[in-house]
Amino acid sequence: MGESTNASEWISAAEFHRAPGVSDWRVTGTGPQAVFTATSFSHAAGLVGSVAAAAERFGMLPDVDVRPEAVVVRIPHRSWDGIPAPATGFAAAVSIAAAEIGLTSDPWRAQSIGVYVAQHSRADVRPFFMAALGYEPFGETDAVDPLRCGPQLAFNPIAGDAPARGRTHFDVFVPADQAQARVDAAIAAGGRLADDSHAPAWWSLASPDNHGVDIASWTDTDD
Numbered sequence: 001m002g003e004s005t006n007a008s009e010w011i012s013a014a015e016f017h018r019a020p021g022v023s024d025w026r027v028t029g030t031g032p033q034a035v036f037t038a039t040s041f042s043h044a045a046g047l048v049g050s051v052a053a054a055a056e057r058f059g060m061l062p063d064v065d066v067r068p069e070a071v072v073v074r075i076p077h078r079s080w081d082g083i084p085a086p087a088t089g090f091a092a093a094v095s096i097a098a099a100e101i102g103l104t105s106d107p108w109r110a111q112s113i114g115v116y117v118a119q120h121s122r123a124d125v126r127p128f129f130m131a132a133l134g135y136e137p138f139g140e141t142d143a144v145d146p147l148r149c150g151p152q153l154a155f156n157p158i159a160g161d162a163p164a165r166g167r168t169h170f171d172v173f174v175p176a177d178q179a180q181a182r183v184d185a186a187i188a189a190g191g192r193l194a195d196d197s198h199a200p201a202w203w204s205l206a207s208p209d210n211h212g213v214d215i216a217s218w219t220d221t222d223d
Helices: 013-018 041-045 048-058 087-100 124-132 174-189
Strands: 027-028 029-039 061-066 069-072 112-120 134-136 142-144 150-158 167-173 192-195 203-204 210-215
Touching: 013 027, 013 029, 013 087, 029 087, 041 061, 041 069, 041 150, 048 061, 048 087, 124 134, 124 150, 174 203, 174 210
Parallel strands: 112 150, 167 210
Antiparallel strands: 027 029, 029 069, 061 069, 112 167, 134 142, 142 150, 192 203, 203 210
16 A cells, blocks of 8 residues: 555654644544535535545545535544554645645534443443444453444443442543543533543533533543
């Protein structure tokens, strides 16, 4: 595939952002992504050919989501090793192609959703969720939609809790420069701040009836 770099070379989110030409991109919980707004479905679809050409050139396996409002290009994490080094060249090439056809970058819309399934330390509920949702294992603790359409699930034990009681919350991964605004909007909409001791990596919020949501930005700055 042309200019593909050795697959053993990985970079962090911070290293990705230091590369030239990637200002349209943000790194969420599932990998780098860019959102380009469009005027129509055909306008958005006009980027697909350039994404395919850049993918071939740099050895990437991207996901492309084409909608009448926008086209979303993602470089999905396929392991826990990090971001493949050629992703920077791919991202820059896609941004150039998007600008050439009049698509507008909108980093505010970049995000990924994860569901954090907290289970008792003596329970293993991942097989159940994989069977029920048709998911596949990802690493030792997570599960993913094989086509990466649904949210990623993370299964982590909790100690000191009664068996048969589960605790689950949403993880919302957003760009680092948008995280505080998202937190403020959620609080203004009736939520409350449950814990900000890890900010700005993530904030733990609670809905009016005490459902949990973490707004996380650490994936966009991790070094």
